[in-house]
Amino acid sequence: MSNFIAGYIPLFDLYCLHVGLALSQFIVLRAGVFSLATAAFAGIGAYTAGIMAVNFGMHPALGVLCGTLTGMGVAIVLSIPLARLRGVYQAIATVAFIQICLSLNIYSEGLTGGAMGLNNIPKTVGTGTLFVFAALASYLIWAIEKGRLGRAFNTIRQDEAVAASLGISIRRHQMLAFAISGALAGLFGGLEAYHSYAIDPRQFGFHLLITVLSYVIFGGRNSVIGPLVGVAFLIILPELARPLAENRMVIYGIMLILVINYMPKGVADTAIDAIKARRLKARGGADI
Amino acid sequence: MLAQQLLNGLVVSGVYALFSLGFTLVFGIQRILNLAHGAVFMTGAMVAYYTVDGGGPLWLAFILAVIVSGCLSVLVEITCFRRLRKTGDEEFGGVVSSIGAGLVITTIAQQVSNTQILRFPFETFPVVIFRFWDLRVSMLQLFMAGAALLMVMILGYLFYKTAFGRRVRAVTDNEHAATLMGINPNRVYSQTYFIAGALAGAAGVLVGLAFNSISFVMGEPYMMFGFAIIILGGLGSIPGALLASVIFGMVQTLTIAYLPSGLTDTIIFASLFLILLFRPHGLLGQEDAGNLGSRR
Numbered sequence: 001m002s003n004f005i006a007g008y009i010p011l012f013d014l015y016c017l018h019v020g021l022a023l024s025q026f027i028v029l030r031a032g033v034f035s036l037a038t039a040a041f042a043g044i045g046a047y048t049a050g051i052m053a054v055n056f057g058m059h060p061a062l063g064v065l066c067g068t069l070t071g072m073g074v075a076i077v078l079s080i081p082l083a084r085l086r087g088v089y090q091a092i093a094t095v096a097f098i099q100i101c102l103s104l105n106i107y108s109e110g111l112t113g114g115a116m117g118l119n120n121i122p123k124t125v126g127t128g129t130l131f132v133f134a135a136l137a138s139y140l141i142w143a144i145e146k147g148r149l150g151r152a153f154n155t156i157r158q159d160e161a162v163a164a165s166l167g168i169s170i171r172r173h174q175m176l177a178f179a180i181s182g183a184l185a186g187l188f189g190g191l192e193a194y195h196s197y198a199i200d201p202r203q204f205g206f207h208l209l210i211t212v213l214s215y216v217i218f219g220g221r222n223s224v225i226g227p228l229v230g231v232a233f234l235i236i237l238p239e240l241a242r243p244l245a246e247n248r249m250v251i252y253g254i255m256l257i258l259v260i261n262y263m264p265k266g267v268a269d270t271a272i273d274a275i276k277a278r279r280l281k282a283r284g285g286a287d288i
Numbered sequence: 289m290l291a292q293q294l295l296n297g298l299v300v301s302g303v304y305a306l307f308s309l310g311f312t313l314v315f316g317i318q319r320i321l322n323l324a325h326g327a328v329f330m331t332g333a334m335v336a337y338y339t340v341d342g343g344g345p346l347w348l349a350f351i352l353a354v355i356v357s358g359c360l361s362v363l364v365e366i367t368c369f370r371r372l373r374k375t376g377d378e379e380f381g382g383v384v385s386s387i388g389a390g391l392v393i394t395t396i397a398q399q400v401s402n403t404q405i406l407r408f409p410f411e412t413f414p415v416v417i418f419r420f421w422d423l424r425v426s427m428l429q430l431f432m433a434g435a436a437l438l439m440v441m442i443l444g445y446l447f448y449k450t451a452f453g454r455r456v457r458a459v460t461d462n463e464h465a466a467t468l469m470g471i472n473p474n475r476v477y478s479q480t481y482f483i484a485g486a487l488a489g490a491a492g493v494l495v496g497l498a499f500n501s502i503s504f505v506m507g508e509p510y511m512m513f514g515f516a517i518i519i520l521g522g523l524g525s526i527p528g529a530l531l532a533s534v535i536f537g538m539v540q541t542l543t544i545a546y547l548p549s550g551l552t553d554t555i556i557f558a559s560l561f562l563i564l565l566f567r568p569h570g571l572l573g574q575e576d577a578g579n580l581g582s583r584r
Contacts, residue, residue: 093564096557103553249395256388260381
């Protein structure tokens with residue numbers, strides 16, 4: 001039995017790490033920002049934390065804190081110019097940002113190790129720490145969602161004009177969403193650095209962007225359950241499909257197409273809506 | 289030296305033009321950012337390789353590549369975007385859906401090619417080099433430039449001189465009104481996607497021949513450069529994409545030749561970022577693009 005569990009611990013670690021990144025993507029989409037910069041923030045966090053540990057021998061807790069703060073700082077700075085853009089333009093600008101980070105990272109070999117990546121990072125983060133941080137992050141996002149901030153984000157996403165007329169500062173709220181997103185991505189990037197001995201620049205490129213975005217699309221963009229379910233599903237799916245290992249990215253792609261076309265709210269949100277509707281019906285469809 | 293670089297840049301520009309014309313065309317008509325375009329481009333190169341590998345002549349390979357990529361592009365439109373357009377979520381959904389399609393196509397290509405870099409057999413395209421004064425021009429470069437120019441001219445003719453072009457422009461302007469005039473928008477969309485895919489496939493073959501290295505990931509850098517080009521030209525603008533391709537091809541060749549090599553990408557994407565901030569409608573795009581409130 002313990003062997004059975006031990007075999008799945010790496011998978012669980014991956015789950016916790018990616019929950020953090022998925023929540024970072026989730027919060028910006030929720031605030032109506034089509035930003036895909038999570039991968040870049042995660043890279044910045046991971047490299048800050050990694051360099052702190054390798055070059056300065058810093059304590060892991062401080063290193064992760066540095067990663068988080070750097071991720072947040074960069075996100076805040078990035079949010080200022082991005083406030084001028086909307087929709088696809090925002091998405092392209094963030095993709096450009098990811099590419100800029102990637103190429104600068106490869107270029108500045110002295111500091112980051114270039115294309116070879118940063119190696120020999122002491123492994124100081126275990127499963128327990130990852131789980132605690134993933135749980136904390138989920139709680140944080142859940143709390144935001146339940147409060148005034150969540151309602152403000154909802155209004156902005158649905159109609160900016162209405163939000164502005166209700167006295168919600170769009171610029172400030174989107175900056176806040178960016179800050180949270182950057183902090184979360186930086187945090188989990190830092191954790192990843194301390195968890196995996198080595199990081200390399202390509203790890204935080206376009207591929208991670210696709211992965212993280214898929215989690216949120218798959219699970220749902222409306223409640224915090226969405227990313228949690230999305231990550232679980234897309235991490236477990238390849239394991240179930242081991243016999244089809246070669247075709248698993250095909251399945252992944254087809255899933256993305258099917259979900260966005262036929263279940264645009266995502267698996268979890270569609271299920272939640274269905275349960276709510278049934279409860280209403282049982283109550284006789286009274287007050288909505 | 290400079291003249292030689294400019295000449296090389298011009299040839300590269302032609303390929304970029306073929307790639308980004310289809311990219312911008314689709315956006316102009318449907319406001320969809322088709323992220324599967326790079327995969328279609330790669331498919332063109334693959335089809336050409338396997339035709340030549342199977343003993344077919346190069347001209348047949350070229351034609352097959354163009355047709356297969358065109359059809360693939362139509363398939364992407366039907367499976368990924370048609371339903372989304374009805375629900376009106378095409379801007380966000382289209383990005384996700386086309387990422388899925390790109391993933392499927394590249395993974396299949398990865399399996400077919402066994403994750404290897406494929407090379408055309410030696411002298412698939414005759415290696416002939418002409419000299420004018422100090423300039424060296426290979427036959428392949430002439431062919432590339434000629435093919436690109438020809439295709440762009442055909443496209444221009446189709447769009448601005450034929451009934452088909454008028455239909456496309458009508459649907460772009462107002463799908464509903466065009467439908468009332470008896471135009472079947474879905475058909476127009478399919479035709480446009482075919483053209484976009486065919487151009488990308490042609491670009492794929494040319495790139496495959498020029499660098500003689502074909503792999504399942506070859507579409508990704510072109511997608512990224514494609515972003516830069518269509519933004520610079522103005523999303524959805526055909527003349528803009530052409531102009532931007534030339535500028536981009538030149539700048540890229542010159543930065544590679546004269547600046548520290550690692551920084552090329554940084555410069556390209558940093559300028560893309562700046563263009564987005566200060567002139568989101570690009571050189572020749574519509575004024576209101578990308579600004580606040582234009583989406584609704």
